[in-house]
Amino acid sequence: SSELTQDPAVSVALGQTVRITCQGDSLRSYYASWYQQKPGQAPVLVIYGKNNRPSGIPDRFSGSSSGNTASLTITGAQAEDEADYYCNSRDSSGNPPWVFGGGTKLTVL
């Protein structure tokens, strides 16, 4: 099976821009989706497809992709953005059909 690799932890100063990356061979073929998870809560979809935000997700969240890397960018990070972020995509091998990255803990300083 393929893997999706994320940095375990990233920090950003309040109001600054941060990029969270996700690397994997499957991303050459499939778009990633991104999920925000705060402590004790369920994951929430924040970005899907080329760069789509579900209703209710602030426009400071955006997504991009190049080669084997997908990125989630938060422009003007807020204190409430402190959370774990997971990427996900189809797996090129199909076994399993879907794979999650290991997650990135975002700290807003």
Place this chain on the structure above:
Amino acid sequence: EVQLVESGGGLVQPGGSLRLSCAASGFTFSSYEMNWVRQAPGKGLEWVSYISSSGSTIYYADSVKGRFTISRDNAKNSLYLQMNSLRAEDTAVYYCAGGRSSSWYEDWFDPWGQGTLVTVSS
């Protein structure tokens, strides 16, 4: 309001069984593909199982294949996960999540339930 509510979690001994349920409301459940995703304590997300909207197509992660069975009842707007031969490593919060796609290369999980905790321990 779109909502998924899981139930059925609890403490079970190794080798035991448990059946999780997920009740859907606020959307057309019968048109959604559905998944179970789990998260071990302090760990990341792991996809567990998928079922198509009609129930005709099913996938499992290798870690649960042969032990877990996913099913759905569209008339009751409900998703299920029958878990047998449980192991300590199955201890996790289990989330049900809708599966959506706009093309073969673009899909995502939404909405998510709040999760139900399964603890496998003697």
